[in-house]
Amino acid sequence: MTRQAKSAIVGYGKSTFSRKPGPPVSDLVRTAVINAVEDAGIEMADVDGLILGQSDILERSALTLAFRHMLDLGTLNLLCVTEGKGTTMLQAVQHATMAIKSGVARKIVCVFGDTPIGADTGAGETFARPSRIMNLPGWEERYGCYGAMGAYALAASAYKARYGLGDDAFAPYVMACRNWAGLNPGAFLRKPLSLDDYLASRFVVEPIRLFDCAYPVNGAVAFVVSDIEHATSGLSAPVYLHGMGQGHGARSALYALCDGGETGARAAADRALTMAGVSHRDINICQLYDAFSFSGLYGLEDFGFCPPGAAPAFVAAGETSPGGRLPVNTGGGHLSGGYLQGATPLLEAVVQARGAGGERQVDRHDLLFVSNSGGCLEYHATLIVSPHEVL
Amino acid sequence: MAAPGEQFLEAIQQGRLMLPFDSTAGSFMALHEMDRADENSIQWKAASGQGILVALAIYHRRYTAEIDPPYNVAMVRLEEGPVILSTVLGDAECLSVGMSVTAVFQDGNRLAFEPEGDGAGPAHKTDEEDARP
Numbered sequence: 001m002t003r004q005a006k007s008a009i010v011g012y013g014k015s016t017f018s019r020k021p022g023p024p025v026s027d028l029v030r031t032a033v034i035n036a037v038e039d040a041g042i043e044m045a046d047v048d049g050l051i052l053g054q055s056d057i058l059e060r061s062a063l064t065l066a067f068r069h070m071l072d073l074g075t076l077n078l079l080c081v082t083e084g085k086g087t088t089m090l091q092a093v094q095h096a097t098m099a100i101k102s103g104v105a106r107k108i109v110c111v112f113g114d115t116p117i118g119a120d121t122g123a124g125e126t127f128a129r130p131s132r133i134m135n136l137p138g139w140e141e142r143y144g145c146y147g148a149m150g151a152y153a154l155a156a157s158a159y160k161a162r163y164g165l166g167d168d169a170f171a172p173y174v175m176a177c178r179n180w181a182g183l184n185p186g187a188f189l190r191k192p193l194s195l196d197d198y199l200a201s202r203f204v205v206e207p208i209r210l211f212d213c214a215y216p217v218n219g220a221v222a223f224v225v226s227d228i229e230h231a232t233s234g235l236s237a238p239v240y241l242h243g244m245g246q247g248h249g250a251r252s253a254l255y256a257l258c259d260g261g262e263t264g265a266r267a268a269a270d271r272a273l274t275m276a277g278v279s280h281r282d283i284n285i286c287q288l289y290d291a292f293s294f295s296g297l298y299g300l301e302d303f304g305f306c307p308p309g310a311a312p313a314f315v316a317a318g319e320t321s322p323g324g325r326l327p328v329n330t331g332g333g334h335l336s337g338g339y340l341q342g343a344t345p346l347l348e349a350v351v352q353a354r355g356a357g358g359e360r361q362v363d364r365h366d367l368l369f370v371s372n373s374g375g376c377l378e379y380h381a382t383l384i385v386s387p388h389e390v391l
Numbered sequence: 392m393a394a395p396g397e398q399f400l401e402a403i404q405q406g407r408l409m410l411p412f413d414s415t416a417g418s419f420m421a422l423h424e425m426d427r428a429d430e431n432s433i434q435w436k437a438a439s440g441q442g443i444l445v446a447l448a449i450y451h452r453r454y455t456a457e458i459d460p461p462y463n464v465a466m467v468r469l470e471e472g473p474v475i476l477s478t479v480l481g482d483a484e485c486l487s488v489g490m491s492v493t494a495v496f497q498d499g500n501r502l503a504f505e506p507e508g509d510g511a512g513p514a515h516k517t518d519e520e521d522a523r524p
Contacts, residue, residue, distance in 0.1 A: 136422075136423075139400075141455070204451060205452065206449035255421075
């Protein structure tokens, strides 16, 4: 049985990505939208929908519906702000696809921008808010449990203990991402990393070292999502969306590891794969949301690409590295490529699906799995994309 | 009647670790989900204070002026089932996930845990009348 794509990403655009404080997010998003529309080979007036992705860490006033006035847009058939923690970017593209399939709009621009690095605040401060684990007011503050880091470090410690992993367990993942980044001129951390380099990096919240953490940048990305009928009328090769899913589990990865239960990741993956009519082993490339090395490793298992506990050995064997059986985060991912939340994995998926990855291009790029995850891995959204309109 | 979360915190404030038991389901509730419960079906029961350390994060970076690093944040699975976020006392080298721990109260109302066999007495009174905060 053949399957027809649901929508197509026909253009993408970026602002500059920077580690220094710079323009407000609305300026960055504006640049990204203009570049995306140009890349698609359409006019701004052809855009009939706009979905603004709200970063969880950004002031609500930074990107509002009024942003539309910064662009020469006509009357829009769809305009909204969407927020789903780490899943915002993929949710925006999913909502666009649903709107297109229902006939509400035909060319919807989905954007995500963020400025974690401010004039007075480094990225570390921006993310240093109390972790919310117990759902009891003031509980985490009492123990100094701050940052997304707190929940992830706890989850990583439980994971390491469960499988008897040593201090170097996450190193191969970090090194693999760095190897990909070395092939990506747009990546931020490109110098090859040795095991000794990794082990010499300081603990932030043990067992998480500095090199286990995402590298946040200021920037914005925009995608033009189109109906299938008009997908090939522009300049760029369409990237077709064949499957999408979400899974918002009752349990975070932390609780799943400490106490059992589902995070929702598997549900999100299976729904997308089923919609596309493919299975895990058909996937050529994974672009995962890996804000921490642990998230990438756990994601490989939680989404069903590796059996529980098998990801560290799979990665250490080089399977996710350049030349491996299942390339993962081929632009360097969040750790080395740069962290722009859910936009990072989708951007690289589009580049790879187009065959535009240059030195890092993966030969087999017929089917790509893309994930976005938020909270402590209890919010998930996934896509299956391909350069082929029909599977 | 106060919300279950508030009742839990009030008991902690008095130096007692009380757990919400769902009499309809016949099981203890996950502490982070207790506000979802029908408060009429909750019975408060004193915890034994015994548990297993299931996750341990050691903060090396300063996040708050109030606590000097290094310090640890821990998840403990209590004997009764629920998992709780707290801290474990003692040298980091002596702590490992999977070890048995016992509840203690610092300064009368800060719940912490210490490795079992450190000579701590019961963390709280277990009188029947204390079973309802």
